[in-house]
Amino acid sequence: MRPNKRDELVRKALQVFYRDGFHATGMDKLVVETGVSKTSMYKHFRTKEELILAALQLRDENFRKWFLQRVDELSDTPAEQLIASFDVLGEWFQEDSFRGCMFIKAGAEYQEQDHPIHVQAAEHKHLMLEFLTDLARKAGARDPDALGCQLLLLQEGAIVTAVLVKSCDPARDAKAAAQVLLDNVLA
Amino acid sequence: MRPNKRDELVRKALQVFYRDGFHATGMDKLVVETGVSKTSMYKHFRTKEELILAALQLRDENFRKWFLQRVDELSDTPAEQLIASFDVLGEWFQEDSFRGCMFIKAGAEYQEQDHPIHVQAAEHKHLMLEFLTDLARKAGARDPDALGCQLLLLQEGAIVTAVLVKSCDPARDAKAAAQVLLDNVLA
DNA sequence: TTGAATGTGTACAGATCGGTAACCTTTTTC
DNA sequence: GAAAAAGGTTACCGATCTGTACACATTCAA
Numbered sequence: 001m002r003p004n005k006r007d008e009l010v011r012k013a014l015q016v017f018y019r020d021g022f023h024a025t026g027m028d029k030l031v032v033e034t035g036v037s038k039t040s041m042y043k044h045f046r047t048k049e050e051l052i053l054a055a056l057q058l059r060d061e062n063f064r065k066w067f068l069q070r071v072d073e074l075s076d077t078p079a080e081q082l083i084a085s086f087d088v089l090g091e092w093f094q095e096d097s098f099r100g101c102m103f104i105k106a107g108a109e110y111q112e113q114d115h116p117i118h119v120q121a122a123e124h125k126h127l128m129l130e131f132l133t134d135l136a137r138k139a140g141a142r143d144p145d146a147l148g149c150q151l152l153l154l155q156e157g158a159i160v161t162a163v164l165v166k167s168c169d170p171a172r173d174a175k176a177a178a179q180v181l182l183d184n185v186l187a
Numbered sequence: 188m189r190p191n192k193r194d195e196l197v198r199k200a201l202q203v204f205y206r207d208g209f210h211a212t213g214m215d216k217l218v219v220e221t222g223v224s225k226t227s228m229y230k231h232f233r234t235k236e237e238l239i240l241a242a243l244q245l246r247d248e249n250f251r252k253w254f255l256q257r258v259d260e261l262s263d264t265p266a267e268q269l270i271a272s273f274d275v276l277g278e279w280f281q282e283d284s285f286r287g288c289m290f291i292k293a294g295a296e297y298q299e300q301d302h303p304i305h306v307q308a309a310e311h312k313h314l315m316l317e318f319l320t321d322l323a324r325k326a327g328a329r330d331p332d333a334l335g336c337q338l339l340l341l342q343e344g345a346i347v348t349a350v351l352v353k354s355c356d357p358a359r360d361a362k363a364a365a366q367v368l369l370d371n372v373l374a
Numbered sequence: 375t376t377g378a379a380t381g382t383g384t385a386c387a388g389a390t391c392g393g394t395a396a397c398c399t400t401t402t403t404c
Numbered sequence: 405g406a407a408a409a410a411g412g413t414t415a416c417c418g419a420t421c422t423g424t425a426c427a428c429a430t431t432c433a434a
Binding site: 019020021023024099100103104105107108109111121122125126129146149150152153154155156157158159160161163164165166167168170173174176177180181184 | 206207208210211286287290291292294295296298308309312313316333336337339340341342343344345346347348350351352353354355356357360361363364367368371
């Protein structure tokens, strides 16, 4: 593999960006944390922004692959998988390294609608929405688009709440709410 | 009023922080945007962090006052007010200056659980949760805490989605979901 | 064996970061 | 009217920011 170091740079940079934030992470810190020299970084990526975009892309691939696989492992039918997705969220929340959703944070730090980082964050959310909408359709929901959106709201809300509100168990509450919404639409 | 300029400084700083983010807003930019000299700033606030905390406190007061008042104007009964709160969210989303929830962003930029800014962001969310839980109790919900949490999830999710997902109408979808959850618990 | 490609270390440029010192002007208060 | 509080101006500190220049080491393939 030629671009070996490059992949490792992106992998480690992703961890630091996720842990500390984007503006709060300087290139010098990345040199220390990744062990890759600054000169090499700027040979692979012309700007910090390009490195962030690469990290976000990797995060999207890793996260969605893990998420979809776990959902698939937990349940068989589309309806059950929609519910199981909230158990997967719960698993995520309990990881030590959990620090909220990287794409929500990216969209928050780069707010301009047409900023490449904001756009990429939005694309991830669209893919997650698509996943839910597809399952809703396969489950036979009356209005799959509406149900998909509503379940996405619950998921996003659960993620944000898991970060900020310690008095809640967002994964449990969201799962219960999702069950009610699903029953209401399938019955 | 003695601390007149101070209040105006906080008011304008709040706008800039909300628009551009915290790390992305330097004190020099604040000098230009607020018209207050840097020396004056540092006479009122010893650090940038103190200024951010003051801005967040003002935001909490302003936002909650506005939100609760609008909910009260739109409906009379607790159950109706729970639903109406999603219409108020919709009004917020359509403001030109809407840039998401300042406290979600604050919690995202300052992730350490015990960081003063993170703590203050969490307090705002707890107050919003309390508001919903109280209404749920008055509305006669079976488990007001659970319903309050679930409605909070929908609200937080709607805010995040309003920022990142343009193909949805989060306020409408969240309102419909809230109605289902409410009916399920009151019936 | 030569020569790209790919890597590193170091030093630096120019801007900006949060924060301060010293001095002057305006406004308020007694 | 004088003292004192508050605000402004200018210049600066050391640190850090993104990004670059240059010289040197490693790998690997023709």
